[in-house]
Amino acid sequence: MNLEILINNDIKVAMFAKDKRKLDALRAIKAELLLLKTGKDVTSGEIPETLEIKLLQKLVKQRKEAAIIYHEQNRPDLEEDELYQTTIIEAYLPAQLTTQEVEELVALIIKETGASSIKDMGKVMGVASARLEGKADNKTISGIVKKLLS
Numbered sequence: 087m088n089l090e091i092l093i094n095n096d097i098k099v100a101m102f103a104k105d106k107r108k109l110d111a112l113r114a115i116k117a118e119l120l121l122l123k124t125g126k127d128v129t130s131g132e133i134p135e136t137l138e139i140k141l142l143q144k145l146v147k148q149r150k151e152a153a154i155i156y157h158e159q160n161r162p163d164l165e166e167d168e169l170y171q172t173t174i175i176e177a178y179l180p181a182q183l184t185t186q187e188v189e190e191l192v193a194l195i196i197k198e199t200g201a202s203s204i205k206d207m208g209k210v211m212g213v214a215s216a217r218l219e220g221k222a223d224n225k226t227i228s229g230i231v232k233k234l235l236s
Contacts (some may be wrong), residue, residue: 089138089178090119107167111174118145139220145175147223180220185230188222192230204235 093116100109118141123133149172156165183191192214201210207228214227 088132089135090116090123090133092178093119107170108174110167111171114171115142115145115175115178136219139179142175142179143220143223146172146179149175183218183221185226188218188226189230189234191218192227192234196231196234201235204232207231207235210235 093112097109097112097116100112119133119138122137122141123131149168153165153168153172156162156168192210195213195217196210199206199209199213201207210231211224211228214231215224218227
């Protein structure tokens with residue numbers, strides 16, 4: 087099912103349930119989807135799944151960064167809202183791989199590419215980012231690549 091349709095249906099459910107917190111998170115996703123839909127990357131009116139995943143990952147990252155800032159400023163109420171929205175948005179992302187699974191896949195990619203030193207990190211990251219897109223964030227992938235190539 088299309089993410090936009092799924093979000094619209096979930097917005098209706100949240101409205102009937104009067105769940106304001108969930109509704110705020112869903113409306114944020116919908117707003118970003120509408121912006122993406124009218125952008126230059128989408129020509130047919132349909133948003134490709136890869137762009138949807140990137141959008142959701144961007145929203146999660148923004149919420150996590152905001153939560154860290156609120157934590158540093160001693161605002162637990164706002165921090166909790168951001169973390170709650172993060173959990174709502176993450177529910178629409180594909181299942182994330184564990185660190186061990188990412189490590190195994192990166193080790194396999196290192197063997198395939200013939201990488202032997204940290205100088206080959208760019209080559210490994212290009213392949214790993216493409217294969218693990220939506221399944222693991224690039225920060226985790228790059229940390230594992232550095233660890234395995236060192």
